[in-house]
Amino acid sequence: MSIPNIAGDAVLKASDPVPEGSLLVHGIDYSKPESRNARASDIIEGMRTMGCQASSLAEACDIIEEMRSWRGKHIDELEEHERKGQFDENGYQKTTIFMGYTSNLISSGLRDTLRFLAENKMIDAIVSTAGGIEEDIIKCLAPTFMSEFSAPGKELREKGMNRIGNMVVPNDNYCKFEEWMVPLLDIMLKEQNEFIEKNGKESFNAGTPFWTPSKFIDRLGKEINDKTSVLYWCHKNKIPVFCPALTDGSIGDMLFFHTFKSSPEQIRLDIVEDIRKINSMSMNAYRAGMLILGGGLIKHHIANACLMRNGADYAVYINTGQEFDASDAGARPDEAVSWGKIKAEAKSVKVYSDVTLVFPLIVAATFAKK
């Protein structure tokens, strides 16, 4: 009795030759001494042809290295009106890197990594959510603590401990933040009033020092004056930080409370000027790179800005979102290609991971390699 034909044919179907240049799946060679307590770059090297997400992680490192190292013309070769994007210290055009991150990453110890990038001017613009702004300042006033995902909410509320995943922020930290913010809001309102007094109806015009989220955030960075802060270094290094929904958190609570104190006067935060600012950065960029840590607004906002230049040249997404619910949060880079937010010929990758699991390794092998 022989093997049934249909099964035999299906199972033992011959295959075409593998195309030239196909990469073999293989991993780390532990016979090499450098595989012992390996360095970041050696681990990444071993992941490059590992398949699954490991190879995507290695690809993310490659794209980051390429967006970082790209250089165009020297500024002296450019016409006056062409001198708009980012240049390196020697005057050569370089990629404008837009980095976005969600609030939880500033709450986490990854804040130190994000600060390292800002301190060393390794990124050119930041987009975050309200929590991603205020937690950076609050951490200069009082610390966040380790906890458990399963810590029960009722007990925590009784103790005034606000849980963020497996971390807690004592509510006193927000009280300290309020004490720090109120005098500053008084001053900011005073400046707004002086400015209106001086400019009258032109106060609404473009280019006026009308408060916007990015100006507000820059001021926070200046006032906190603390080298552990991401925003401090952004202020120092003139890295704009965008947050269109800046009121969506503790800063919003403080602004809300301040409206009662200042009534009928009110600080105003305009979001139109900021969309002009980020879109202009994108249009002026010689090359644009997206480094997206997390999903939601921060991801869409950077992608939307890159549409203004007909697409980013590089894109690295790292998040836990899935595409099946058709949310932008979970969309693959290829969806952004359809919109013109990433160029069809751009290098892009998505790493499906909690950011804290992989970004320390990525940074060690790229931004902090030397």
Added chain:
Amino acid sequence: MSIPNIAGDAVLKASDPVPEGSLLVHGIDYSKPESRNARASDIIEGMRTMGCQASSLAEACDIIEEMRSWRGKHIDELEEHERKGQFDENGYQKTTIFMGYTSNLISSGLRDTLRFLAENKMIDAIVSTAGGIEEDIIKCLAPTFMSEFSAPGKELREKGMNRIGNMVVPNDNYCKFEEWMVPLLDIMLKEQNEFIEKNGKESFNAGTPFWTPSKFIDRLGKEINDKTSVLYWCHKNKIPVFCPALTDGSIGDMLFFHTFKSSPEQIRLDIVEDIRKINSMSMNAYRAGMLILGGGLIKHHIANACLMRNGADYAVYINTGQEFDASDAGARPDEAVSWGKIKAEAKSVKVYSDVTLVFPLIVAATFAKK
């Protein structure tokens, strides 16, 4: 040779009696005729003790029914200063329901369900993202089409087809939107100018008709004047729609373009007045319910508003986020309890699902039961 003690003791450990009132896991009784092509309420009934997510779905329906049916005092029993929250048509206090949804849901056919809720005044406030606003208007101008998750981005871009999950929006729709928006933006700028002309430096004060996202959105709903629109019905029924990051999408693109047309004048959108507005709604509510469809900003924004009243009384989350990355998007209701955003004694549930899979069934068994 007998069973080894350690294994036997571990495997055959006796159990305590099950507590009185413990619910047996069981499912649908197909011997009943109503199980044939069953109605929504019968399906939900069968899911109540099914375990896994089915029982969470049934619990979500119970909470929705409870938040909808709660009634407090009659308005005539209240002092003047107490008459602030929502009342039913007979003058009795009822729950203020905050509904949040992400952009993809308006892109999807669930928009018809969301409109049904707005048309029938079944919810009291909405929070959405920019796409959740503009796609509602754009759909009045031209349709969205079915596609595939795997449709390749490069080809789509060449054809001008923007992919949203397994749907596409022709880029012409955005061109039509631009044509519709520009004259409206001209008028809105004119109104802004007239208002400044009239009010001078008081233009910045509280209570002035300064443009805010919620006012801008209300105006869109009025102007579109189309019964298929969620925003039209929100305008009609005075349901405020909040969107702190209104510039994060096509409306932002239009506002950006308009700054060039109107230069140096500029429409301004203030987000401080809106945070005051939503927080005040929360404080004034007799009871507050959260109905969160999706994650990210819309989830946090409603929860944060509910902190102003020391917690919502009801909370239903439906989304695909997971807590393990410590993002707010994936956080369980119990995390919000720790912050005082949901009351410790509130009824709350999270259904882990794409919203479109379950919300049609939920609505059929609750809001649209009769």
Added chain:
Amino acid sequence: MSIPNIAGDAVLKASDPVPEGSLLVHGIDYSKPESRNARASDIIEGMRTMGCQASSLAEACDIIEEMRSWRGKHIDELEEHERKGQFDENGYQKTTIFMGYTSNLISSGLRDTLRFLAENKMIDAIVSTAGGIEEDIIKCLAPTFMSEFSAPGKELREKGMNRIGNMVVPNDNYCKFEEWMVPLLDIMLKEQNEFIEKNGKESFNAGTPFWTPSKFIDRLGKEINDKTSVLYWCHKNKIPVFCPALTDGSIGDMLFFHTFKSSPEQIRLDIVEDIRKINSMSMNAYRAGMLILGGGLIKHHIANACLMRNGADYAVYINTGQEFDASDAGARPDEAVSWGKIKAEAKSVKVYSDVTLVFPLIVAATFAKK
């Protein structure tokens, strides 16, 4: 000042005409009376063009209806050797439906739905895991109870309560199972011995009543003799139930204990005969349909059997797995196409969902429509 060209061109890019026959995204029409407390088929109808996962769910229903309703030739038109697969009650060829489900679904109240399918001979073969077998029997001896995902393990262990997600099984249920199993295992060993005595070295040959998982399971279904049991109906209706890793759970514990009691004799369970049995069913099927509820072994096992016929004709996957880790559990149907496990021209869909959220609705609109 005009809109910057690059941005205008990118944002306002014209689109090609939408292809003829493209489906508009739209949802439920609540003006129709049948949208009130809607029936399953009306809800599914409204989901068909909803996009996101809703349209995938409707597609799953369409595929199920098609696989159920397909009819081929009459048995009288067939040669003797062609009369191998499934026939309907009138003698026409029909699809062989392989249904797989994971253990948690039998623990849940969905068991009643699965039993309904077996009782009415709506499926032709089942593949499950060990828990999916034994929990069906155990539930005939004592019930499972509702619990919480967050119930703490240590306290539960002290009370002898075994948690399965948001359900618990008292450990006494396993003690009862042991009491029920031991005499049966004694008999089964006796039968094995008698058979060897009679057949000698031919005992190992094909076609002998050597114990295999599917025979063992059939015997359980016969012995339990309880109409609430899936396995009872599978026995009655001659629906084979496969479980290659039958020892991976409580039955394994009982068999393990029994080896001490029966030493040196030992019940043997052969898995080679069962792979021959399921593969033969696949080869003999006129058409083959896959209905996969969950991931892991049950998914792969059915797909692998369908390779023996060069691919299934229909495939519906419902599970929460994601493809990014390259696991078979999370693989889309298209991966199985590359292997020849699903035909390239087959109708297939994956619904990304917990099964209990959607399968009651699916069954109400398909198997239990009439």
Added chain:
Amino acid sequence: MSIPNIAGDAVLKASDPVPEGSLLVHGIDYSKPESRNARASDIIEGMRTMGCQASSLAEACDIIEEMRSWRGKHIDELEEHERKGQFDENGYQKTTIFMGYTSNLISSGLRDTLRFLAENKMIDAIVSTAGGIEEDIIKCLAPTFMSEFSAPGKELREKGMNRIGNMVVPNDNYCKFEEWMVPLLDIMLKEQNEFIEKNGKESFNAGTPFWTPSKFIDRLGKEINDKTSVLYWCHKNKIPVFCPALTDGSIGDMLFFHTFKSSPEQIRLDIVEDIRKINSMSMNAYRAGMLILGGGLIKHHIANACLMRNGADYAVYINTGQEFDASDAGARPDEAVSWGKIKAEAKSVKVYSDVTLVFPLIVAATFAKK
């Protein structure tokens, strides 16, 4: 006008003092030179108090180090009947480490890491699925190649390229495997026959060389005789490899085909003896550790074995499963505590990640540190 009381009290609620010894969330100190292209152990050190999944990853490393380094009594201090579990090279009791991995990991380049662990006897037993066995052998015959998650199934099938996530295996590899397997199956059947001839009806008894999955796998490892193979080293180092559903893949196909060739004789694979073998290993272990890479059967099988000793002492889970569907695949360690599969006082952690993203780093910082 002052801040509304209810909001102020809720937002500015005072908090209790943080408990003594609470850990501050902080991250990597980039001022240290070792943060440049950092070594695995330094990266892990920086992740320990990072929160989110980073701290879980560091905890996984700590638990692995502890399970590896634990030592009990010297063998000379033990009675004869106590000398059953694992000992180190100096004769001291050590932890019995059960490692489970899914098929995709052997397909990926992580195979080299898994082999490293087997080669160096760093683990004591393995549980895998059928693919996790056969792909190891097949890779000795021909390589697997890198591909894309989006490679279309139909084209791949036409070319005979079987996709596994973002990798492909040419179907010729399976043809080569068949050529390698058939003569071996002939021999194995011959051995079975000789054994029955010799032992008669006692062939079914305990302790006979009846074929079981673990014996079959050991033979594969011996025959392949290739130092790149995990199974080769398991054979060399007497590390048992369990796979209760060994027929669920290409080996099953070969065994199925072989039944036609050998008819009416048939190789038999018994799974009862293997459950006795793994359960006995668990009972004999002085301490037991679980290292679970992936979900499904391999996870449950190890946990179930550890129930036989009333719980593992250490457990590290790394997978992408979620608990919300009540599947064992996604269950947290605490669910296993309720069953007595992990001791209540055991150290356990789950890392929510694709294994290939984190296991290279984990191994570099633990097993391959020196």
